Amino acid sequence: MDFALLLVIAVAVTGVGYAADALYFRSSRKRAVGNYLNGDQRSALDSEVIAKLEKEPLWAEYSRSFFPVLLLVLVLRSFLVEPFQIPSGSMLPTLKIGDFILVNKFTYGIRLPVTNTRVLELNEPERGDSMVFRFPEDTRLNFIKRVVGLPGDRLRYENKVLYINGKPAPQQFVAALPAGNPERKLLKETLGDVEHEIYNSLEPGQNMREVVVPEGHYFVMGDNRDHSNDSRYWGFVSEELIVGKAFAVWMHWEGWSSLPDFSDVRLIK
Template sequence: MAGYFSIFLVVLTIGSGLIWLLDHLVYAPKRNERIALAQGSSELPLDEDVIAQIAPEPAIIEGAKSIFPMIAAITIFRSFIFEPFQIPSGSMMPTLLDGDFILVQKYAYGIKDPVWRSQLVDVGEPQRGDVTVFKFPLDERIDFIKRIIGLPGDRIVYRNRQLYIKPNCAEGEQQQGTLVCGEYNKIKLDIVNNDEYKQGSMPLVRLTESLPDVSHDILINPQAVEPVERYRPQQPGTRKDEWIVPKDSYFAMGDNRNNSQDSRMWGFVPKENLVGKAVFIWMSFDFENGPDSLLPGWVPTGVRFGRLGNIQ
């Protein structure tokens, strides 16, 4: 849906711009000639009502001229600078909650055209720990949001609810941040609490996971069975819970580790699918209308002002 809206904005911008340009080059000069002739034959200045009768401006031209600057500004801002998104699920809890409205920095990983999404300018690459929006590799009509865990060439292991990373190091490189080259680094976890979130009746453990450049909180269900049989793709020479990130691809995971469909299940995120980096929560609503409520479920019941701010 977001892709269709982008195309609609681009078409509307180009259409209104072409109408404005055509009027500026062709029709406006003709109207001005008629006004000048009428003014030359009159001893008094013509008022606006008379001018509108002599050289009326068609409604389609008037509309295009009024909306073009606004639509062009929105298209540029949304396509190349920031785009708003709404979080629709709990796969990124506790970092992002259902009902959070976020801004995604579109230029973080390069500037792309808004229709075909071909790369126009290279700007930067995703870093481990970035919360990233991307086109779902199995259905690019859908936008996904996950955290980048593995970079091209990394080896990732997720075993017994524990993350290990063997970084892809350049020749002679001994360390990448806190990751030691040539080793499977066990990513440090520190318990925050185990009574803040629940999945049904089961309490979830909140932990702080320390990646090389960012620490962030995750949720683990200690009673859930790890669905190793659903993990894919299984690559030659690896176990089911181990992945080698291909060139120009990334390994992404949700922070709600037992409630996230991510790279463990459907594979890697190609570079060309990246949309941008999630950087800010600008609004957050509660939706707690129960079955007995007179209000529909999409009506907010409260505002979570404490959640507004930068995304870690």
């Protein structure tokens, strides 16, 4: 089940419990204590009886404790910043497997949790953004790719070069990879105002005929160009599927066999 849906349900359940206790059951406990103190029968056990009458039921205690925390997490995660972990190498060399990233949830507009419906329009994705979105073929999955095509753009990919509206995206050779990976080379590519690094294989690649990006959609590609499942294979990303813009790596953790690494904290180009 979607974590966002679980979080919304948890907030709703604890919120109802918190409100019910605050508006009714708490005052009922106070009335019970008052009735007891006004009674004729008194004993040395008064303090124990009063404590029992005042004691919150377990559900009320849990609601009071967890509701504010869960509500804060829901607001932060839904409208401000959400963390994600990179599961694949499709965005190498920009993002490595095991990188933990932060995603700005409001830069492209405020969206409701679960439904992802945009209720407040702010900015639109720009060419070169590292964007998180729901995978069009399975919206339960979140993908991260780089925005290369905006609505109305004409795009084609030929001989490892991306052409946007008939012009090649500038590329600059940086280096061949270290021994053990001689089939790849590192290049710098410029998309709009964003200069970022990409990997290209030395083996022949698959070309893509020219396509036109429809209105309300975006064309995305991974920086690891020959090892990325992206718009070249499954099409465009609808505006309705956008989650947010990735802006920082805050931790790297490859798995339980290693310790989290905070030495490579950085902004994402």
